[in-house]
Amino acid sequence: EAQVTQNPRYLITVTGKKLTVTCSQNMNHEYMSWYRQDPGLGLRQIYYSMNVEVTDKGDVPEGYKVSRKEKRNFPLILESPSPNQTSLYFCASTLNRARGSDGYTFGSGTRLTVV
């Protein structure tokens, strides 16, 4: 089944303790992206990657890091989480337009609480 898999689904952590949220897709998509969703603010892009070893900032990158060492994986790293990073996080992927984008596929989300 074509899918984007995120782990964990739920995470409660303490301020300052480094964490990684994993994301993997099995559709051979070039483009991957991370979003956060907050009440009243909607979905906002954190980081994106056009292909392996190519990443760039989205609209709200502060406090986050990403890496793209393999095409299928795009982990989101919070090196020193703070309470304002409490949010619902989504990973997404799509083909690039040169190959004919078939729309985005989203993961099931990670509910992160930083206390």
Next chain:
Amino acid sequence: KQEVTQIPAALSVPEGENLVLNCSFTDSAIYNLQWFRQDPGKGLTSLLLIQSSQREQTSGRLNASLDKSSGRSTLYIAASQPGDSATYLCAVQGGSEKLVFGKGTKLTVNP
């Protein structure tokens, strides 16, 4: 900068009613438009994808239209059911691969 607006923010209808959700975007230079459904605290389920060259797409009781020149899309839901209750999100993909979302319409279908 692309902005996507969805009206209304919330909608409550009786079961069986046909309804229309609206989406508008400021930059008509889009590659495609996608409608998603989101249940509370859950992930995004893709409902319909309309490429920029298309005018509409249909899936079951859902029909989405796109008028790129006027920056508008509508999602039509026929014969609504309580199971259709969810938040519906409109998103456009523009010059980059980036997807820009509206804030959604929260739909409640009452039995």
